[in-house]
Amino acid sequence: MQFQFPWARSRANAGPSRFLDKLSSPADESAHDAASERRDSAARFAHARKFLSNYRPHLPLLAADLACALLVAATALALPLCANYVTKSLLQLPQAPEAIGQIYLMGGVMLAMLALQVLAVFFVDYQGHVMGAKIESEVRRQLFEHCQKLSFAFYDNQRVGQLMSRITNDSLWLGELYHHGPEDLAIAALKFFGALLILSFIDPVLTGLIAALTPFAVIYALHFNRRMNIALQASKERIAAVNERVEDSLAGIRVVQSFANERLEASRFDEANGLFLESRKDGYRSEAWFSVGTATFAQLVTVLVIVVGAIRVLTADLSVADMLTFLLCVAVLVDPVERLANFVRLWQEGYTGFVRAMELLEVAPDIEDRPGAVDLSRASGAVSFRDVSFRYNDDGAHVLSKLSLDIEPGEFIALVGPSGVGKSTLCALIPRFYEVTGGSIQIDGVDVRNISLASLRRNIGVVQQDVYLFSGTVANNLRYGRPDASDDEIVAAARAANAHDFIAALPRGYDTDIGQRGVKLSGGQKQRLTIARAFLKDPAILIFDEATSALDNESERAVQQALLQLTGGRTTIVIAHRLSTVRNADRILVLTEDGIAEQGTHDVLMAAGGLYAALHSEASI
Numbered sequence: 056m057q058f059q060f061p062w063a064r065s066r067a068n069a070g071p072s073r074f075l076d077k078l079s080s081p082a083d084e085s086a087h088d089a090a091s092e093r094r095d096s097a098a099r100f101a102h103a104r105k106f107l108s109n110y111r112p113h114l115p116l117l118a119a120d121l122a123c124a125l126l127v128a129a130t131a132l133a134l135p136l137c138a139n140y141v142t143k144s145l146l147q148l149p150q151a152p153e154a155i156g157q158i159y160l161m162g163g164v165m166l167a168m169l170a171l172q173v174l175a176v177f178f179v180d181y182q183g184h185v186m187g188a189k190i191e192s193e194v195r196r197q198l199f200e201h202c203q204k205l206s207f208a209f210y211d212n213q214r215v216g217q218l219m220s221r222i223t224n225d226s227l228w229l230g231e232l233y234h235h236g237p238e239d240l241a242i243a244a245l246k247f248f249g250a251l252l253i254l255s256f257i258d259p260v261l262t263g264l265i266a267a268l269t270p271f272a273v274i275y276a277l278h279f280n281r282r283m284n285i286a287l288q289a290s291k292e293r294i295a296a297v298n299e300r301v302e303d304s305l306a307g308i309r310v311v312q313s314f315a316n317e318r319l320e321a322s323r324f325d326e327a328n329g330l331f332l333e334s335r336k337d338g339y340r341s342e343a344w345f346s347v348g349t350a351t352f353a354q355l356v357t358v359l360v361i362v363v364g365a366i367r368v369l370t371a372d373l374s375v376a377d378m379l380t381f382l383l384c385v386a387v388l389v390d391p392v393e394r395l396a397n398f399v400r401l402w403q404e405g406y407t408g409f410v411r412a413m414e415l416l417e418v419a420p421d422i423e424d425r426p427g428a429v430d431l432s433r434a435s436g437a438v439s440f441r442d443v444s445f446r447y448n449d450d451g452a453h454v455l456s457k458l459s460l461d462i463e464p465g466e467f468i469a470l471v472g473p474s475g476v477g478k479s480t481l482c483a484l485i486p487r488f489y490e491v492t493g494g495s496i497q498i499d500g501v502d503v504r505n506i507s508l509a510s511l512r513r514n515i516g517v518v519q520q521d522v523y524l525f526s527g528t529v530a531n532n533l534r535y536g537r538p539d540a541s542d543d544e545i546v547a548a549a550r551a552a553n554a555h556d557f558i559a560a561l562p563r564g565y566d567t568d569i570g571q572r573g574v575k576l577s578g579g580q581k582q583r584l585t586i587a588r589a590f591l592k593d594p595a596i597l598i599f600d601e602a603t604s605a606l607d608n609e610s611e612r613a614v615q616q617a618l619l620q621l622t623g624g625r626t627t628i629v630i631a632h633r634l635s636t637v638r639n640a641d642r643i644l645v646l647t648e649d650g651i652a653e654q655g656t657h658d659v660l661m662a663a664g665g666l667y668a669a670l671h672s673e674a675s676i
Contacts, residue, residue, distance in 0.1 A: 102409070102410055102413050105413060106406070106409055109190045109193065109194065109233065110190070110233070112193075113186050113189065113190065116182060116185075116186045117186065117237065119178070119182065120178070120179055120182060120183045120186060120234075120237070120238060121237055121238065121241050123174075123175040123176075123178045123179045124175070124179055124183075124237075124238040124241045124242050125241055125242070125245055126171065126172070126175040127172055127175045127176055127179065127242055128241070128242045128245035128246045128249065129245065129249075130168045130169070130171060130172040130175075131172070131246060131387055131390070132245070132246065132249045132250060132253065132384075132387060133168055134165060134168065134383070135253070135380050135383035135384050135387065136253065136380070137161055137164065137165050137168075138379060138380065138383055139376050139377065139379070139380040140157075140161055141157075141158055141161050141162075142375070142376035142379055142380075143374075143376045179238055183234045183235075183238055184230070184234050186233065186234060187229070187230035187231060187232070187233040187234030187235075188230045188234075190229065190230065190233040191226055191227075191229040191230035191233065192230075194226050194229055194409070194412060195222060195223075195226045197416060198221065198222045198226065198412055198415060198416065199222060201415065201416050201418075202218060202222070202415070204420045204423075205418060205420055206420060206421050206422045206488065206489065206490075207483065207488045207489055208421060208447070208489060209418065209420075209421070211447070214299050215299070215302055216295065216296075216298040216299025216300065216301070216302040216303060217295045217296075217298070217299055218415070219298055219302065220291070220294060220295035220298045220299075221295070221411055221412055221415050222412075224291070224294055224295070224298070224408070225291060225407075225408035225409075225411045225412050226408060226409075226412055227408070228401065228404035228405040228408055229405050229408060229409055229412075231401050231404070231405060232401045232402060232404070232405025232406060232409075233405070235397065235398065235401050236398060236401065236402070236405075239394040239395075239397060239398040239401075240394075240398060242390075242391070242394060243390070243391035243394040243395055243398070244391070246387050246388070246390055246391045247388060247391040249387075250384045250385075250387045250388050251265070251266060251388075253380075253384055254381060254384055257373075257377045257380060257381065258364075258367065258372070258373050258377065258381070260367070260372075261359075261360065261363055261364060261367065261373070261381065264359055264363060265356055265359065265360070265385075265388070268352065268355060268356065268359075272348065272349070272352040272392070275348045275352075276345060276348065276349065276395065276399065279341050279342075279344050279345040279348065280345070280399050280403075282337075282341040282344075283338055283341040283342055283345065283399065283400075283403050284403050284407065285337075286334060286335075286337040286338035286340075286341055287338050287403040287404060287407050288407050289334040289337070289338075290331065290334040290335055290338055291407060291408060291411060293327070293330050293331040293334050294331050296327045296330070296331070297324070297327045297328055297331050299327075300323060300324050300327045301324070304320045304323075304324065338403075342400065345399065349392045349393065349395070352392060353385075353388070353389040353392055356385055356388060356389075357382075357385050360378075360381050360382060360385050361382070364378045364381055364382075365378070421490065422487050422488075422489075422490050422508070423508070424507050424508055425504055425505055427505075428504075428505055428506060428507040428508075429501070429505060429506060429507065429510075430506075430507050430509075430510040431498065431499070431501070431506045431507070431510040431511055431513075431514055432510070433514070433595060434498055434499050434514040434595040434596065435464040435499050435595065436462075436463075436464035436465055436466075436498075436499075436595045436596050436625060436626030437461075437462065437463060437464045437497075437498065437499050437500070437626070438460075438461075438462040438485060438496070438497070438498055438596065438626060438628075439460070439461050439462070439496070439497040439498075439500075440458055440459055440460040440461075440481075440494070440496055441459055441494050441495045441496070441497065442457045442458070442459055442493065442494035442495075443455055443457070443458045443459070443481075443484065443491050443493065443494040443495070443496060444456050444457055444458070444491065444492050444493030444494055445477075445480060445484060445489065445491055445492050445493070446492055447489075453492075454477040454480045455477045455480060455481060455484075455650075456650070457493070457494065457650075458481070458494075458650050458651065459494075460644070460651065462626060462628070463626075464626055465624055465625065465626055466626055466627070466641050466642065467622055467627045467629070467639070467640045467641045467642075468626075468627065468628045468629070468640060468641065468642050468643075468644060469628075469629045469630075469631060469637030469640035469642070469643045469644065470482070470628065470629070470630045470631075470644050470646055471630075471631065471632075471637065471643060471644070471645055471646070471667065471670060472645055472646035472647055472652075472666075472670075473647070475648075476646045476647055476648050477646065478630045478646055479600055479601070479630060481646070482517075482598045482600055482628055482630060484496055485498075485503065485515060485596070485598065485628075486503075486511060486512050486515045486517065486598075487503055487504070487508060487511060487512075490504075498511070498514070498596070513592075513594070514594055514595045514596060515594050515595075515596045515597075515598065516589040516592050516594030516596070516597045516598065517589075517597075517598045517600065518582075518585050518586055518589050518597070518598070518599050518600065519585075519600045519601075520600055520601040522573065522578075522581045522582055522584075522585050523572060524569060524572055524573030524576075524581055524584060524585070525572075526568075526569075526570065526571045526572075527568065527569070528563075528565065528566050528567060528568055528569070529558055529561065529564075529565045529566070529567055529569060529584065530542070530545055530565040530566060532569065532573070532584060532588065533545050533548060533549065533565075533584065533587050533588050533591060534591070535588055536548070536587075536588035536589060536590070536591035536592040537591045537592055537593070540591050542565075544591065545565065545587075545591065546565075547590075548587045548588075548590035548591045549565075549584075549587045551587070551590050552583045552584070552586040552587035552590055553583055553616055554580070554583040554584055554586070554587045557580055557583075594625065595625060595626065596625065596626045596627075596628075597622060597625050597626070597627045597628070598627075598628050598630075599627065599628070599629040599630065599631075600630045601630050601631060601632060619639070637657070638657045639657075640656070640657070641656070642654055642655065642656065643655060643656065643657060643660055643667060645660070645665075645666045645667050645670070647666070652665075652666050653665050653666055653667055
């Protein structure tokens with residue numbers, strides 16, 4: 056079953072199911088809550104396993120990083136013991152020459168440990184960060200590749216800005232978490248329990264007092280940890296809304312400025328940005344309480360050691376050297392508290408983003424290769440619809456209902472009819488951008504669902520009304536049709552699409568940067584580039600979806616001429632509102648809400664005086 060985001064579920068459940076929930080008994084509600092809790096627990100367990108599994112390719116580096124982290128903690132614990140030895144040597148043998156030699160020797164040992172600690176810290180900071188960055192990069196790659204597999208139906212219900220936030224912002228802190236998580240926990244655990252073990256040998260009473268304060272600090276930390284988690288989750292959702300606002304406004308900047316709505320867009324941005332700021336304030340407030348608590352705990356332990364330790368020195372229960380060791384170990388105890396605070400911060404930033412990334416990865420593609428799907432080499436181009444039905448939503452009305460149609464190889468078919476009768480939908484079903492809800496579509500007698508998606512779509516070229524060109528050069532955009540195409544093949548495709556002359560007139564010809572979405576080109580020029588791109592792809596089946604409806608007459612004539620060049624020898628399906636585009640079609644199909652109402656050549660349909668003739672008369676007015 057396809058995963059739905061929480062807000063999608065809330066919209067989906069806003070109808071009768073919510074009303075039925077109100078009629079359910081307390082026992083039903085209890086059972087529902089228990090089942091929901093089991094599902095949530097299973098999801099958390101699955102997320103944890105996936106989180107840890109990302110370390111698997113980097114286990115040698117992780118082991119080295121942890122070994123160096125433990126070395127850092129061990130040397131930090133050894134230094135107070137060295138200080139204890141030096142202090143006792145001074146007190147026992149203050150004037151003896153051998154005491155000075157022992158002190159020098161211990162000083163050399165301490166310097167050696169310091170050098171070892173420096174090397175370990177360098178390795179942890181450099182190689183540990185590299186490991187984290189590699190995992191972060193891999194997760195981001197998985198997200199991007201997964202998004203490439205999701206169908207048009209998924210993108211119909213999602214916003215690009217929200218998805219961009221999940222791929223970029225949500226994974227941003229993963230590298231830090233993957234690096235500092237194991238390292239901080241290892242160092243903190245060894246330092247904390249190691250320091251307590253050392254102190255328990257020196258003075259169990261004072262150590263017991265310190266240990267008694269620890270549960271209160273843990274409870275305090277867990278409380279504000281939960282509050283930070285809630286605030287950070289809200290922050291991630293709201294920064295996604297900010298990204299969405301920015302992406303929408305900047306992508307449509309020409310519309311914004313043409314309507315002089317810069318202030319309106321600024322106010323919308325301010326609203327989204329203000330909500331994000333409030334969520335950050337909530338997070339920082341909880342983080343501040345957390346930091347204050349951990350710092351206060353460290354200071355309380357220091358005061359406790361000074362006061363109680365001094366009393367025990369006066370009562371001869373503790374030596375001055377041991378008192379000094381206690382104070383140094385308290386400083387070691389403070390570091391685990393600070394590392395815990397850092398880990399909690401990284402956990403909230405990183406793991407909440409990881410969970411959101413997992414939610415996206417758990418969206419199962421609803422259109423995939425069937426087991427045993429065959430590769431289609433070079434199709435002859437025969438397309439058959441057998442009782443095809445389709446609707447966009449399970450509870451929506453059918454756009455197509457039991458439609459049957461046969462298209463011969465190399466035939467030029469035109470689809471005309473009022474808006475909303477399913478012309479574009481019919482064409483989108485052939486390359487399986489959407490899945491039929493009933494019946495089947497066949498190419499060369501094979502159900503498209505039994506053909507691998509890659510080979511199916513290699514045999515189909517789609518030229519759309521909404522032209523999309525990528526940032527970069529003309530050549531790069533044309534080569535998108537066939538990445539291994541030579542320069543000569545690119546030029547030949549451009550000539551066939553009547554695009555070579557205007558390309559040659561550009562400042563750098565085929566190496567001219569056309570800007571984002573081809574903004575530096577006219578509508579007709581962009582459309583001819585998409586036709587040239589289709590020439591390079593050399594598909595057996597061509598779909599031309601209202602590609603001239605937004606062009607001026609001169610550009611339309613150029614595009615139509617390029618279209619006629621491209622359709623030679625290919626099965627071609629053209630959707631057009633301008634009926635002049637389809638006069639030369641082998642067969643014109645008039646599509647209505649009830650299916651195919653008329654079909655025939657232009658002359659036959661005009662002579663029949665039916666729907667096509669009426670549409671032609673309206674277009675001529």
